[in-house]
Amino acid sequence: MALTVDEKSLKHGVLALVLTLVEVIQEALERQALRRMEGGDLTEEELERLGDALLELDEALEEIKEDHGITTSVADLHRGLDEVVDDVVDKLVNPARWAEEAGR
């Protein structure tokens, strides 16, 4: 599948792409934060600060997307990337798919 970036407005497309990547990084940060929190290494104060900062980051991202009217394009692009990954992983763990594709 191909990623479609709205070529009518390059700025719009580039911004959506950047925000999608930032979202991926943010998701990774959130999941790692969860692991660190469960690791039990952090103090109470650090936990609170981390939670606040991540929440603020989330809010800021939502606001930027809203601000520029690209919430749906970012969601679409994110879904597109997920599909690409799904496809690749599917092919990697399932070599039978290659034959299927070749036979098509």
Place this chain on the structure above:
Amino acid sequence: MTEPRPAMKPTRDPRVTLDDLVEVLLNKGAVLHLDLIVAVADIPLIGVSLRAAIAGMETMLEYGMLRQWDESTRAWAERSAGRRELDLRAGESLVTRMPGGHLLEEGVYTGWRPGGVHLTDQRLVVLRRDPREVLFEAGVRDLRTVQLETETSVGGERRTRLRVATLDGRTALLSAADPHGLHEALTHLNPGLTALPAAPEAAPADEVEEHLWYQEPRRSGPLWRGGKGRLGPTGLMWKSPLDARPALVVPPGEILGAHIEPGRSPAGDGLVIVLETVSQGRVTLAAEQPRRWADALAATAAPDVPLAPDRPDTPAPVA
């Protein structure tokens, strides 16, 4: 004989997302260890020794990597944690705070810097917490004007910003989660403030700026060129991205009229805009929306200028 039960098959969650992939990578961690020698005629000439590891910090610590750094970073944060919020002066109280930002205009660089907008009974401060920096600060009594402005963002949404000007001549553009509330709170705190009414939204007919083709008269015949056209209170201006200066400048008093004519247009709809001007005669333009341009141009045409191309020195009335 019983039928053989279908063999159990391993299945896979059919939906893998990019986020899952990154999570697996970070949770497991990846190590790259590369030693490489580039040799010519069996004589080593270039050596590469590369060691890289990427993993979530929890995994890193499990393997005993970066432990010292982790501890010193957190210890440093502990010491500086007290300086994250806005330091209020004695007797100062916070009126409101909201997420917002400040537009930095420094030389060639222009960019929004996000932070928290704090309004106290003495000051208006935009503070970024991490890394800590006061992005904008002005005393409430030092403000001369505050005005709400509308601007169009990249995606075409209209956003309301707050333009503030201080008594010593500084101006700044601030964004805020609730610009109207901030505007109101400011005027309430400082009644002497000249609270200009919200700037009127630039009507499309007043200021049009978009892609426009200009049929440039050349010795070898007219040539269509693409560029940006801008129509505003200063008249019509057309500039190609390749040119240093606008190739077409028509002050508002020189526009006599505009209409649409059928013709070969690079926009592809077979309509061109013909503009009658005082000193440049007929100017041919083309646009995606020719009618909109023609209407906007005709609206700027000086109403009382007689259509007399043979007398280009006709005094244009001041609009």
